[in-house]
Amino acid sequence: MDPNRNTPLRAVALVCTLTPSPAPSSSQLLAEQTMAALAEHGVTGTTVRIADHDVKPGVQTDMGDGDAWPEIRDTILGTDILILSTPIWLGHPSSIAQRVLERLNAEISESDDEGRMLTYGKVAAVCVVGNEDGAHKVSADLFQGLNDVGFSLAPNAVTYWVGEAMQGTDYQDLDKTPEKTAATTAALAANTAHLARRLKGTPYPAS
Secondary structure, three states: OOOOOOOOEEEEEEEOOOOOOOOOOHHHHHHHHHHHHHHOOOEEEEEEEHHHOOOOOOOOOOOOOOOOHHHHHHHHHOOOEEEEEEEEEOOEEOHHHHHHHHHHHHHHHOEOOOOOEOOOOOEEEEEEEEOOOOHHHHHHHHHHHHHHOOOEEEEEEEEEEEOOOOOOOOHHHOOOOOHHHHHHHHHHHHHHHHHHHHHHHOOOOOO
16 A cells, blocks of 8 residues: 555646647547546646647747747646647647647746756656657657656556447447556556655656
8 A cells, every 4th residue: 555645646648649629639539537546645726728728839938929838837847747648640740749748948047046947857648649650769759858857657657449440430439448448547647646756756856
């Protein structure tokens, strides 16, 4: 039994579909399922669809002129867990997911009083949906970027679904969640919540 099991945690899921609300989104669905799985481990939080907000291009914490990122950044910094959910397009994360990583790049220049990035002690995980063109490649891209900007990754920090080659079924079109995807989501939630609690109780040493 984890002695820190009752430590409250907060999470935010950034959904990087190219489609604004209220249109349905497979990336949104898998992010919501992941948040529900995290809730079973005492994690509360919110989901943000980035396409609904005017996130400016750039690598600063605030690009001015109506930039929506500062508010989203405040939400991230107020949580313990970041979930990044993306579709696969042309074998890559969505352009919106790339923009989120570019905006997170500003955190490399931000630090606390002891010289640690403000993202140190926060745990990230990834959701990926698409067809046959590479969930492992996309998660590897996102893992590297998230780790570069200070987030920690638990074992099995990705859940995903990819369809068969040369067909057009989306994750949201399935009659039920595949057992393997559900099991992977559950493992992501358990490991991510565990690591987040450990880091909250024992922060990384000062730089």
